[in-house]
Amino acid sequence: MLEFREITxxxxxxxxxxxxxxxxxxxxxxxxxxxxxxxMNNSLITRFEDFYIIKSxxxxxxxxxxxxxxxxxxxxxxxxxxxxxYVNKTLIITGVTESxxxxxxxxxxxxYTMKLDEGNSDYIYLADDLIxxxxxxxxxxxxxxxxxxxxxxxxxxxxxxDFDECIAFSAETYNxxxxxxxxxxxxxxxxxHTFFTYFNEMELKGGVITIDGKVRAFTIGEKLSNNTLCVxxxxxxAEINGLYPAINNEFVKYAxxxxxxxxxxxxxxxxxxxxxxxxxxxVFMLDKYTLTINK
Numbered sequence: 006m007l008e009f010r011e012i013t014x015x016x017x018x019x020x021x022x023x024x025x026x027x028x029x030x031x032x033x034x035x036x037x038x039x040x041x042x043x044x045m046n047n048s049l050i051t052r053f054e055d056f057y058i059i060k061s062x063x064x065x066x067x068x069x070x071x072x073x074x075x076x077x078x079x080x081x082x083x084x085x086x087x088x089x090x091y092v093n094k095t096l097i098i099t100g101v102t103e104s105x106x107x108x109x110x111x112x113x114x115x116x117y118t119m120k121l122d123e124g125n126s127d128y129i130y131l132a133d134d135l136i137x138x139x140x141x142x143x144x145x146x147x148x149x150x151x152x153x154x155x156x157x158x159x160x161x162x163x164x165x166x167d168f169d170e171c172i173a174f175s176a177e178t179y180n181x182x183x184x185x186x187x188x189x190x191x192x193x194x195x196x197x198h199t200f201f202t203y204f205n206e207m208e209l210k211g212g213v214i215t216i217d218g219k220v221r222a223f224t225i226g227e228k229l230s231n232n233t234l235c236v237x238x239x240x241x242x243a244e245i246n247g248l249y250p251a252i253n254n255e256f257v258k259y260a261x262x263x264x265x266x267x268x269x270x271x272x273x274x275x276x277x278x279x280x281x282x283x284x285x286x287x288v289f290m291l292d293k294y295t296l297t298i299n300k
Contacts, residue, residue, distance in 0.1 A: 006091060007053060007058065009058075010050065012039055012040055013040075019057075020039070021036050023056065023073050024036065024073050026074050026075045027075070029102075030129065031268075032237075032271065033059075033070050035229055037203075037209060037237060040203065040207070041195075041196035044192050045196075046061035046068070048061045049061070053081060054074075054081075055074045055076040056075075056081050058072045058085075066094055067088070067097065068097050069097070069099065071102075078112035079113070082109070086115075089298070095298065096298040097295055098117075098296040100125070101296050102292065103292070115299070116298075119297075120294060120295050122295050124272060126271060126291060127293070129233075129289050129290065129291050130267045130268075130269065131288045132261040132267050134285070135254065135285065143286075146250060149247055149250050153250075156216045156217075157216060157217050160256075161212070162212060162213075163211025165204070167211070170220045171213065171240075197238060200237065209225055209226070209227050210227060210259070212260070214251060216248075221241065222240060223240055224240070224256045226238075232264055236253075236267065239252060268291070269285070
């Protein structure tokens with residue numbers, strides 16, 4: 006029987022080894038994200054052979070992210086169903102892409118109801134687009150970016166010296182929820198603190214913009230797969246015109262290297278986030294589905 010427990014920093018090596026086997030582009034396939042956002046749904050983890058499983062539960066359902074790793078998928082799906090039957094809850098597989106759905110159809114005997122999880126679909130961009138902002142479609146974005154030059158601003162890669170001031174700046178925005186409920190705002194602050202606490206251990210990259218020597222924007226991300234940079238968190242003073250496009254542009258210049266794509270994660274169904282992410286013209290959406298397994 007599968008046995009689950011809370012994730013810790015000591016799990017990083019084995020989890021990353023299994024994530025690399027799958028090399029998925031979805032933002033949920035990040036140890037740093039799993040560690041930082043574990044309080045959102047009180048998620049727990051386990052290892053089954055060479056598969057990494059992360060799940061959460063409510064009174065009636067088990068929510069399991071499509072597992073990363075490699076091996077006997079038929080046995081994996083059998084074990085997930087056995088656990089679901091044991092706790093007498095409905096099994097729901099989340100984060101399912103077109104390719105992982107093929108694995109379910111091939112190696113399980115499940116029947117299911119499938120629903121597009123639009124708010125959790127990831128926005129995938131070409132790094133070159135975000136760096137160069139070429140062409141007519143980015144005309145407004147280039148104009149917006151140029152507004153930052155009205156300020157005495159400077160970008161630099163994040164170091165430990167920036168942590169305290171970035172945390173303090175994040176706290177300034179705590180009450181500016183704009184679509185977040187109280188729980189998600191609290192969990193976000195926990196996630197931000199986790200990113201900073203384990204910044205070096207998790208091999209994260211960050212960028213900071215100061216204006217007149219004070220932090221007014223920062224972002225944190227990492228290499229997610231063999232071709233994708235993932236941006237985990239981005240904070241900026243919305244009152245400073247051009248600051249959000251500046252931190253986006255400068256961080257991708259600094260952190261993307263040879264990586265082709267940038268995953269700026271999901272919009273969570275929040276209209277303001279959706280408009281902002283669409284304004285950068287993703288090269289494609291990484292659509293994700295939830296599969297409710299019929300008993």
